[in-house]
Amino acid sequence: MTGRRVRWPELLLGLIAALLGLATTVNTVLPLPDRVRHATLAVIAGLALVAVRRWPWPVLAVETALMLVTVHLTPFGTGTPLLCAALALGFVAYRSGWRSTGAAFALFLSATVYTVLVGSPPGVLTGGAGLLRLITLAGTSATPVASGRYLRGLRKAAEVAEERAREAEARQAMQTRAARLAERAGIARDLHDIVAHHVAAIALQAGASQYAIRQTGRVDEAVAAFGELRSTAGRVLDELRELLEVLRDPEAIEDGSPMVEPEQIIDEAQRLVRAAGLAVQVSVDHRAARASLVVRTTAARVIQEGLTNSLKHAGPGAIATVVVRAEPPGLFVEVLDSGPQRPRPAPSLPASKLGLVGMRERVGLLGGTLTAGPTAGGGWRLQARLPIREVS
Template identity: 30%
Template sequence: MKLRPLHPIVIDLAFLAVAVTDAAINIDPTDLLGNASMGLACVALIFRRRWPLIVFLLTLPAALLSTGIFASLIAIYTLASLTRRRPILIAGGVALIACYTLPWPPPPFTSVSGFDTIITLGYAVALAMAPALLGQLVQAQRDLSLRLKEISEAQEHQRLLTTQTVLAKERAQLAREMHDVVSHQVSLIAVRAGALQVRTNDPETKEAATTIRQLSVNTLDELRHMVTVLRASGSLPTDLTPQPTIGELAQLVAGSGISATLEADLPDDVSPPVQRAVYRTVQEALTNVRKHAPGADAAVRVWAENGDIRATVTNTPPTRPMLALPGSGHGLLGLRERAELLGGTIESGPTGDDGYRVQLRLPQKKP
């Protein structure tokens, strides 16, 4: 039986209760400054998820001026579980060790025992490292869960693409069979019916031949329409029909699974092939951001300039480590071939801030 995770509010209340209990046990009626620092530390824990570094700094006086230490331990655990800046975490651990080790007010130098100081320092190091390492473990577990979810989504997307590939091949094969076999035979029926219609003098036979010929012609029109639809669906769109347009970019960006923005300013007379090329380029670029730059933000911009349609997809550096995901490696190559067929170009490469940019240029009207 899988245990359900506790609600964050329950965890926060439990941590706050532990800190308040620790402060209550260590209250010294004669030490107003120490009592105030413990009270400040307990109140600060309410905001530990929103401002973990500030809350940790507010709990340090309690570790220095009083014997209440649990608020500081909870704060450094929260900081370790949320921050990705190791220098800040190390500095925080050193500050906590110093506050716990150094007595306040400082005693005369001659009264300090070296052996006692070493024991206290070792205890302080162990006390500070335990919650810090636990926080880092929680952060690693959270990142792993996110990566497993992304891998699952990528595998589901790959399965969908494989299914669409099989459907496209079957549709293309069916279109060929209908064009080469069925259409040919129906055409022969129409020709023979027309010949019979001309040669016969029997009214009933002439009427039957006319009906057969008309039905054959109608059937040929329907077959041609079906063949056109089947062949059009062989280019592997995300939705088999209809083909995507620039008007669907907002839905594509919103459903990309990453933090992305869209800026689009295009005229109304963009040709359907150009619209499909822009859509596919943005789709492939956002997929690559999700696969190769986990945690990055993306910005999509589409506009018209000097008779060309331009599109750029720029992403920031990844914030989480990348795991190898399955892929054909032909995505950008296919986009480049599509752009060249339309008389355009596509360029891609890293940006100056360790991000990545894909740039598409297409003539508004095919040359």
């Protein structure tokens, strides 16, 4: 609908051009009929500009025709139609290609030369002076073309920049989605074998209970084994529920991958950063062991990512502090380093695949939050809060 209506800039342009044409007839001493003809042609030329954005070529044709008519009918020259024709030429250069622009320039220049020949004394364009005047006319006529082509180039550059911005946004969205999918796959890999381990423990405990009843006849041992069996089964059900909540890709589980315990992830991360020269102090609240495996595994991955960032940011000679404590209703994890101490070599600790983007996704899947940023003392802090659910 917007393209079919006359927009106010074009309407304002046409009214201003018409008023300028009328203004040239106010202080003249020529007869009234001449002033009326001049005013009429000026108003028509100005109002024609109202449609210049939608139809630049027809408006240019109308303006050049008014130039030819005005030079024969009025003694005031072709000021208003000439100005309006130049504006229309600029719009043609802005909206059209080089071939159409060249044709419009030739039309405008021809009409301009004709009006000069008709409205000037004979011989005005002959000889050396005439050639100079003709070159001046051509240069002046080329000004609207140059302006229009320049604005067209700016528009094209803006369109290209906008398209690149959209492509960059789409790539960022794809990378974020890939990070989310990869983290879901990582969670599945971490939990798959751990849950299988607990199921195997249930089978062993059930066998022990059966043996106690059939072979030894000791009911107290069987009752204790059944109690352990019930506790382990409840823990497994809780782990399976959380696994189903975070797992979205059935193909994420890779057969044959080794089981990785959270404590093993933390110990390996400590060993690697200490070997690289980064001192590590770890404080783990014993109550954190009550958290489910999915929470403890995520906490271990956060610690691994935090130590990786500390090694990259601070380097050898710095001190990194790891704190894990239970803060009901969740688990608080913090990795803090003291900042760079001396020039750093390349880090030797492998990152957790997708960095902070993946860690935020992993923590968010569990309903937690993760923050990271520099400290006032020049160090780096990574914090995560993970909710702990009670085993039902």
